[in-house]
Amino acid sequence: MPRDVRIEEAPKFVGEEVRIKGWLYGKVDKGKLQFLQVRDGTGIIQAVVFQNNVPPEAFEAARQVGQESSLILEGTLKAEPRAPGIPGGYEVEVKDLKVLQFVQDYPITPKEHGIEFLMDHRHLWLRSTRQWAIMRVRATVIKAIRDWLDSHGFLNIDSPILTPAACEGTTTLFATDYFGQPAYLSQSGQLYNEATIMAFGKVYCFGPTFRAEKSRTRRHLMEFWMVEPEMAFADLEDCMRVEEELVTYVVQTVLRERANELKVLERDTSPLEKVEPPFPRISYDEALEILKEAGEPLEWGEDFGAPHETIISLRFEKPVFVHHYPTKAKAFYMEPEPDRPEVCRSVDLLAPEGxxxxxxxxxxxxxxxxxxxRIKEHNLPREAYQWYIDLRKFGTVPHSGFGLGVERTVAWICGLQHIRETIPFPRTLGRIYP
RNA sequence: UGCGGGGUAGCUCAACGGGGAGAGCGGGCGGCUGUUAACCGUCUGGUUGUGGGUUCGAGUCCCACCCCCGCAGCCA
Structure with missing residues (x-):
């Protein structure tokens, strides 16, 4: 009896009789010899069907089978340097073959397609190797984040998705009806984290967040995933140390466990190999000097735009911290610097390579x-924030936290031009299909 | 929302100053025992985004609308 084998485990079963269940990714028809590229979700392997080696009906099936047909094949697993695939170098000498469904006219061909067409077929596009590789990296990024936090004293305490009020204003919130009351899809779990750290010390929430910003750029999604760690008894320095260690662990884990996927993506991994603590730290004031030198001066008090971030991040080989932004450019809850209240203890981390x-x-x-x-200065409704103010009345402590965008991190690690490929079904401006 | 680019065959695109709507790929059939987005032969392909207008004649010019892409603002 052949053994059921997943393609990523193929190297372990060379010489054995195996059964592979999957879909046809590509085919080369050489007459009496059929080369089938078969994928099973874990990789791609070449299956060689020679007319004299298989029953006539199996050969006829191999001849007729079209892209993305579902099939089950049996044969001998061989090491073969000429064989393409992921990881490649192995092939199955097929002895029998059964096609579950013959497919014709699969829309996504091996040739080039435009982005609108691919997005309309996102449900099928995910089968393509490039998208497959990205999703595998994404899963590893998420697991690495959880593993690191779980093993460093953080407790996963998730925050609600349906919320009664804004963290930072309501124009960027998706509104819905909560039995007659207005409710909004969460755009951050931070305020709730500030409650739970007082119960659990160090926490993180990890989930989807929603922003109704009409942003149409390569780094925005309406729905994206964010991990938000928060720590009691932690200042700005503590925050940056956690950030650099977490990001380093994530990058190193992907380099170690997803080398094949990064190769599929043709990612030059040398910039990623340089990611290790400490990350450079510059103040907002120093960042302004860099922008001035670069010929893109910015008035003190202004927040950076995308081009400014790019200029700064290109100056460094590692991710760079920019800290102490002007207080008025940041959210109402940021701690002002005691000696210099016009700046606050905020920090952004900019990924390299722009x-x-x-x-x-x-x-x-x-x-x-x-x-x-601050709540008064920002014209926020005091009643809605009563519980948040309460947190400072019953055992307040210095505390810090941050939000890391999963999709932006995946885009950087994978070296992608656009964030829409980093999430299975992206919600972009004007698109909610499929 | 502002600025810019675009919508022609299943896909990627071409069509000069307004005059017979084309190519490659895909798909079908035939050939080939080592292909890597194979190759060779052959067949198959159209409401030119929608509506209106100018004209003897519109893919092409004009008006309105819809959709897509890029950049900016905002942010993770």
């Missing part, structure tokens, strides 16, 4: 009176 911001975070206000004052 990828820009992947993390935003900082130290939160711990004084109840200052927090109340």
């Amino acid at each position: 990828y820009g911001e992947i993390i935003g975070g900082g130290q939160r206000i711990s004084d109840p009176n200052l927090l109340e004052q």
Whole structure:
């Protein structure tokens, strides 16, 4: 009896009789010899069907089978340097073959396609090797994030998706109806994290977040995944140390476990190999100097635009921290620097190679009176934030946290031009199909 | 939302100053025992985004609308 084998495990079963269940990815018809590229979700392997080696009906099936037909094949697994595939170098000398469904006219051919066509066929596009590789990296990025946090004292405490009020204003929120009350899809779990750290010390939430910003750029999605760690008894420095260690662990794990996928993506891994602590740290003021030298001066107090982030990140080989932004450019809950209240203890992490911001975070206000004052200055409804103010009345402590965007991180690690390929079914401006 | 580019065969694109709508790929059939997005022969392909207008005649010019892409703002 042949053994059921997954393609990624093929190297372990050379010389054995195997059965592979999958889909036809590609084919070369050489007459009496058929080369089938078969994928099973874990890789691609070449199956060689020679007319004299198989029953006549199996050979006829191999001759007629079309791209993405589902099939089960049996044969001898061989090491073969000429064989293409992922990882490649192995092939099955087929002895029998059964086609579950003959497919004709699969829309996504091996030739080039435009982005609109591919996005309309996202449900099928995910089968292509490039998308397959990206999703495998994404899964590893997510697992590495969880593994690192779980093993460094953080407890996973998820925050609600349906929320009653905005963290930072309501124009960028998706509104829905909650039994007659307005409710909004969460755009951050941070405020809830600030509650749970007082119960659990160090926490993180990990889930989808929603922004109704009409942003149409290569780094925005309406729905994206964010991990938000938050720590009690932590200042800005502690925050940056956690960020650099976490990001380093994620990058190193992908380099180690997803080498094949990065190869499929033709990612030059040398910039990724340089990622290790400490990351350079520059202040907002220093960043302004760099922008001035680069001929893109910015007025003090202005927040960076995408081109500014690119200029700064290209100056460094590793991800770079930019800290102490102007207080008025950041959210209401940011802790001002005591000696210099016009700047706050905020920090963004910019990925190298021009990828820009992947993390935003900082130290939160711990004084109840200052927090109340800021809520007033930002014209936020006090009642909605009563519980948040409460956190500073019952055992307040210095605390910090950050949000890391999963898709931007995946785009950087994979070396992608656009964030839409980093999530299985992207929600972009104007698209909610499929 | 602003600026710019675009919508022609299943896909990627071409069609000069307004005059017979084309190629490659894909798909079908035939050939080949080592192909790597194979190759060779042959067949198959159209409501030119939608609606209106100018004209003897519109893919091409004009008006309106729809959709897509890029950049910017905003952010992770």
